[in-house]
Amino acid sequence: MMNVRLLNMFSNAKRSMLILALIGNIAGVLLLVSEDFGAWQDRDPFYGVSEGYVWIGSEKAFPWAQVIIITLIAFHGLSGYIVCQSLFKPDSVSVGMVKRGFQSSLAVTVLSVVFGLIFVMLVLDSDWWWFGGGFYGSLIGGIVSSYAQRVNQIN
Numbered sequence: 001m002m003n004v005r006l007l008n009m010f011s012n013a014k015r016s017m018l019i020l021a022l023i024g025n026i027a028g029v030l031l032l033v034s035e036d037f038g039a040w041q042d043r044d045p046f047y048g049v050s051e052g053y054v055w056i057g058s059e060k061a062f063p064w065a066q067v068i069i070i071t072l073i074a075f076h077g078l079s080g081y082i083v084c085q086s087l088f089k090p091d092s093v094s095v096g097m098v099k100r101g102f103q104s105s106l107a108v109t110v111l112s113v114v115f116g117l118i119f120v121m122l123v124l125d126s127d128w129w130w131f132g133g134g135f136y137g138s139l140i141g142g143i144v145s146s147y148a149q150r151v152n153q154i155n
Contacts, residue, residue, distance in 0.1 A: 015087070017148040017149070017151050018083050018086050018148070021079070021083045021101075021145040022084065022087065022145075024140070024141040024142070024144030025077075025079050025083065025141060026080060026141075027137055027141045027144075028072070028108065028137050028138045028140075028142060028145070029076045029141075031134050031137025032056070032073050032137060032138050033056060034134075036055040036133065036134055037054040037055060037065070037068075037115075037134040037135045038054045038116070038119045039051065039053040040052055040123040040126040040129040040130075041126065041128040041129075043127050053132070054069075054132075054134075055134060056070070068115045069134065072111060072112065072115070072138050075105070075107050076108055076138070076141065076142070076145075078104045079102075079105040079108065079149075080145075082097055082098065082101030083145075083149070085097070086098065086152075098152075102146065102150060102153060105146040105149055107142075108141070108142030109139060109142035109146055116131060116139070
């Protein structure tokens, strides 16, 4: 009787971690799509203030901005797909697939930091610059998803 309760407790903990990973991935994608990754402002003596935003539909941003954001969305999507498969069809998920899900969420975290540093290097000479919700959503979503999937792999 005690072993069955213990087994159910571990099963519920694994399910909770997968749901947490899924929430991290969904939040990351939604914030990348709806919010800016970063922005900057410069004082212009002729026009007042000039500004630019890096987001998925930006026209004033650097040419690589959309490619970076789509890459982050793709990694979030891959990780979220594997987590959904683990939640709803656990028999169809292999160990390698779970490992790829963890690696893709870890890649989101690392790429968010790398792309954030590239953004900072490009706008460092501006008067004001800041990271937007897309950056923070992708970074925190990647960290939460990586943590939850890693804990799920260990158990």
